[in-house]
Amino acid sequence: MAEERKNVIDPFGTSVISDYSHLFEEFGIQSISTVINKITRPGRYLRRGIDFAHRDFDKWLKKPEAAMSGIKPSGEFHLGSKMTAEELIYFQKEFGAKVYYCIADIEAFADNGISLEDGREFAVGNVADLMALGLDMDNAYIYRQSEELRVLRLAYLFGKRVTLNTLKGLYGPRELGLYNSALIQSGDILSPELDGLKNVLVPIGADQDPHIRLTRDLSQKFKEEYGFLEPACIIHKFFRALNGDSKMSKRDPSTYLLLSDSESVARKKVMSAMTGGRATWGEQQKLGGEADKCVIYELCKFHFTDDDKRLKEIHERCVGGKIPCGSCKKDVFDNEILPAMRSHQEKRAQSLEKARKIVDGKTT
Numbered sequence: 195m196a197e198e199r200k201n202v203i204d205p206f207g208t209s210v211i212s213d214y215s216h217l218f219e220e221f222g223i224q225s226i227s228t229v230i231n232k233i234t235r236p237g238r239y240l241r242r243g244i245d246f247a248h249r250d251f252d253k254w255l256k257k258p259e260a261a262m263s264g265i266k267p268s269g270e271f272h273l274g275s276k277m278t279a280e281e282l283i284y285f286q287k288e289f290g291a292k293v294y295y296c297i298a299d300i301e302a303f304a305d306n307g308i309s310l311e312d313g314r315e316f317a318v319g320n321v322a323d324l325m326a327l328g329l330d331m332d333n334a335y336i337y338r339q340s341e342e343l344r345v346l347r348l349a350y351l352f353g354k355r356v357t358l359n360t361l362k363g364l365y366g367p368r369e370l371g372l373y374n375s376a377l378i379q380s381g382d383i384l385s386p387e388l389d390g391l392k393n394v395l396v397p398i399g400a401d402q403d404p405h406i407r408l409t410r411d412l413s414q415k416f417k418e419e420y421g422f423l424e425p426a427c428i429i430h431k432f433f434r435a436l437n438g439d440s441k442m443s444k445r446d447p448s449t450y451l452l453l454s455d456s457e458s459v460a461r462k463k464v465m466s467a468m469t470g471g472r473a474t475w476g477e478q479q480k481l482g483g484e485a486d487k488c489v490i491y492e493l494c495k496f497h498f499t500d501d502d503k504r505l506k507e508i509h510e511r512c513v514g515g516k517i518p519c520g521s522c523k524k525d526v527f528d529n530e531i532l533p534a535m536r537s538h539q540e541k542r543a544q545s546l547e548k549a550r551k552i553v554d555g556k557t558t
């Protein structure tokens with residue numbers, strides 16, 4: 195008998211979500227369809243249903259003050275980091291929100307054993323990626339957790355009103371360091387409110403929802419002292435690994451693209467990615483490919499094809515059985531992925547010097 199596939203949510207480990215519809219009840223979140231018609235120019239993730247759920251996004255839209263996220267500095271930007279960064283940039287450009295971006299170096303130490311010094315070096319590259327993607331640094335605040343005293347102070351105070359059982363319920367049995375870093379993340383998320391920006395939106399992957407639940411709860415427990423409002427969030431689906439797994443795993447670098455990959459490495463990864471092609475070309479001509487199961491199509495939909503008309507063409511030629519997978523992959527790599535990666539890498543190289551100053555706290 196086939197084993198029933200369940201959703202596994204672990205913000206510190208590997209999550210598998212086989213059915214997003216279950217999450218609405220499980221998390222108490224709302225469908226994005228309740229808000230989408232209030233947005234004049236929805237970004238790529240919104241208009242394509244990749245952002246599928248939210249908490250209080252409708253309230254945030256009435257007064258969009260801040261958008262907050264961060265990165266664990268443990269490696270180069272992959273496509274998951276790119277998603278969150280692009281969401282922040284969209285909310286900054288479209289709604290004028292101030293972006294807060296945390297370099298979660300304490301979490302990188304607690305979760306991955308990466309020293310603060312090594313985390314700082316990764317962070318320089320990560321911030322350069324953020325700048326290359328288009329973040330306006332004049333309306334942004336970037337900081338390292340280990341240096342942000344007000345966040346650390348909040349986390350310490352939060353410990354007074356949260357029990358071990360609550361943390362166990364949200365995260366399972368963990369070492370103290372990870373519980374600590376969860377409290378620090380709550381401090382990160384609420385820190386824009388210390389600057390008077392009370393309406394904070396956090397774009398997250400579905401696996402990060404426990405952090406939002408904890409933070410919303412803490413915001414109410416400390417409302418009297420700090421006047422916190424509950425942060426809003428918008429939740430996106432996972433981009434799958436190139437081999438078709440539900441979530442990218444950093445354990446196997448051949449299964450995910452890095453924005454820093456060389457042309458030859460990226461091409462090899464794309465040409466070996468899982469497709470929705472049929473067993474033979476004859477069958478594919480007859481039945482059409484399964485674009486909606488194909489990682490190559492997903493690369494276009496999530497990341498590299500902003501033009502909806504072009505995306506539709508790629509979908510139609512696939513399901514109409516008009517192109518073999520090998521030719522489709524080559525076309526997508528040469529015309530969608532490679533130009534975007536080259537342009538990104540050039541901009542990133544130009545941003546490195548400024549990124550180092552930002553990480554070292556010498557500007558912004």
Ligand code: SF4
Nearest residue numbers: 470483488512519522
């Ligand atoms: Fe994927 Fe392209 Fe093959 Fe369709 S034709 S299954 S989109 S690689």
